[in-house]
Amino acid sequence: MTGPRTPHSKVASAIQARRDAGTGAVIGYLPVGFPDLETSIEAAVTLAENGIDVIELGMPYSDPVMDGPVIQAATQKALAEGFKIRDVFTAVRAITSRVSAPVVVMTYWNPVVQYGVQRFADDLAAAGGAGLITPDLIPDEGSSWIAAAEAADLDRVFLAAPSSSDARLRQAVEASRGFVYTVSTMGITGTRTDVDSAAHTLVERLRAVGVENACVGLGISTAQQVREVLAYADGAIIGSAFVRALADGGVDALATVAADLSSGAAVSR
Incomplete structure (x- = not known):
């Protein structure tokens, strides 16, 4: 008989x-199934092989309210190609068998409910996944997921936005494991010329309520922006820039862009 597992966040x-x-992590997002399942697996492996520390796999969804046009187009293509929820576990298993970078899944909440919350957690853990990012689930409505994640020893990543009250920020910090997804701007994802200075203020507010890891996403598209973000945050999350590279130039172009953007983490604080 074995004793209880010690929680461990990959x-x-x-x-x-x-x-x-002396620096911070770079987290890279790509949707599962774009442009097809096998290529999406190769693309995620390519990110890890070119300096990306954590892989964020997006689960295509028919109503992606937080995603910008580049990611929406990619997820719609994946759905048109016949994406099924089980493909997420296939992808996670394939990626984690080849690289050591932890893999988290970003998903809207409805597909998890439809699949079965504990079943989803158990299948993700069995595939080697590290946890879930749930952008449209708030902690005070997430008790079933928190319990399922605890049982499966998975990370749970909740969002914090500039509009969040201090009480909401504290709630996100207490409910999250792994990191808190720090939304740098209000609105949808997509590359921007400047990463909103609101991100810096938001990270400071999260520090004040005890955050361990605050990772900033929505809008990072250059190595210089990665450097700027990692001067005050624990991680920089990149999505649209990678999806665009994969869409325009395939896996080879993605490798080049990943190597360039991850170089922004090479400069010590």
Whole structure:
């Protein structure tokens, strides 16, 4: 008979390793099934092989309210190609068998409910996944997911926005494991010329309520922006820039862009 498992966050460990090296983590997003399932697996492996510390796999959904036009187009193509929820577990299993970077899944909440919350958690853990990012689930409505994640020893990543009250920020910090997804701007995802200065203020507010890892996303598209974000945050999350590279130039172009953007983490704080 074995004793209870000691909770272990693969994502927090990856971020801590970068912190120990004097910098921060780079988290890379790609949708599962774009442009097809096999290529999406190769693309995720390519991110890890070109300096990306944590892989964020997006689960295509028919109503992606937080996604900008580049990611929406990619997820719609994946759905048109016949994406099924089980493809997420296939992808996670294939990626984690080839690279050591932890893999988290970003998903809207409805597909998890339809699949079965504990079943989803168990299948994700069995595939080698590290946890879930749930952009449209708030902690005070997430008790079933928190319990399922605890049982499966998975990370749970909730969002914090500039509009969040201090009480909401504290709630997100207490409910999250791995990191808190720090939304740098109000609105949808997509690359921007400047990363909103509101992100810096929001990270400071999260520090004040005890956050361990605050990772900033929505709008990062250059190595210089990665450097700017990692001067105050624990991680920089990149999505649209990678999806666009994959859409325009395939896996080879993605490798080039990933190597370039991950170089922004090479400069010590």
